Amino acid sequence: MRASLRFDRQKGRGFAPALCCGLLVASLALASSALAAGGGGGGGGGGGGGGGGGAGAGGGGAGAGGGGGGGGAGGGAGAGGGGAGGGGSGGGGIFHLQASDPRAQIPSDLTTCNPGQVWDRKHHKCLTRHSSVLPDSELTEYAYALAKADRYQEAIDVLDLLNNPDTPRALNYRGYATRKLGRTDEGIGYYLKSVALDPNYPQVREYLGEAYVIQGKFDLAKDQLAMIEKLCGSDCEYYEDLANALTQAHAL
Structure with a gap:
């Protein structure tokens, strides 16, 4: 047990x-x-x-x-x-802005107001015309707008308001308005002053050449045409306009 x-x-x-x-x-x-x-x-x-x-x-x-x-x-x-x-790489793209053609010019604002007024392009309204109402550059471009609207004497009156009337553009526009009023010799004088200040200004050379065509001085007009071709080529507006003027005068 x-x-x-x-x-x-x-x-x-x-x-x-x-x-x-x-x-x-x-x-x-x-x-x-x-x-x-x-x-x-x-x-x-x-x-x-x-x-x-x-x-x-x-x-x-x-x-x-x-x-x-x-x-x-x-x-x-x-x-x-x-x-x-990968997402970061995709979001970091670079935008390349194409350079503007140096021969191209921004078209002027050709808006015009009633006589005795000027156009304020910045604020889009008409102002009473008087000295220093706008900067010289704005008054200069408004004078050109008046000239292109066949209001030549008004254009000259606006140019008379400039503090400095002896700039290449102001002289060119004064020459244009004066020539359109039938005072071709006087207009050529303003053109030549403009050219002396800025030899690389193609528009004034076009207008100078057209004045020479009016006077029958075709060789001088062709000289201006050749200079315009050097400045902006044969396909720019200034060359084409002067070439057309010579062609119509049977000089080209």
Whole structure:
């Protein structure tokens, strides 16, 4: 009987360690499964980011799963970074503005007002005409607008308001208005003063050439035509207008 009890106590003491070992093995197995699942999840995330980390999902072991997860995360981050870089590059385009043709000139505003007024191009309204009502440059261009509207004497009256009437443009426009009033010699005098101040001003050379055509001085007109060609070519407006004047006079 004592032997039986001793055996039972020994059996009980042996069973407890065995039970503990069994629980430990089961715990390790569960941990291994959890790690493997975690590794697969990591690999899947990598596949979403960069497509390269999906190998982690296929790994069955804890180590393989963890490696796959790391690879996936790295791949996703890399791809994301690359995409961001590409976006930055696309947004940084450079706009190249084409240079304006140096021969081209901005057309003047040819708006005119009632007699005794001048046009304020900046504020788009007519003002009473008097000295210094507008800067010289604005008055000069308004005088040209009047001349192109066949209001030649009014153009001269506006030019008389200038603080400095002896600029190439003011002299050119005065010559134009004077010539249109039939005073060709006087107009040529203003043109020549303008040319002396700015030899590279093609418009005044066109008007000077046209004045020479009126006087029948075709050789002098052709000299101006040649100078205009050097300044802006044979396809610019000033060359074409003077060439037409010579052609109509049967001198070209």
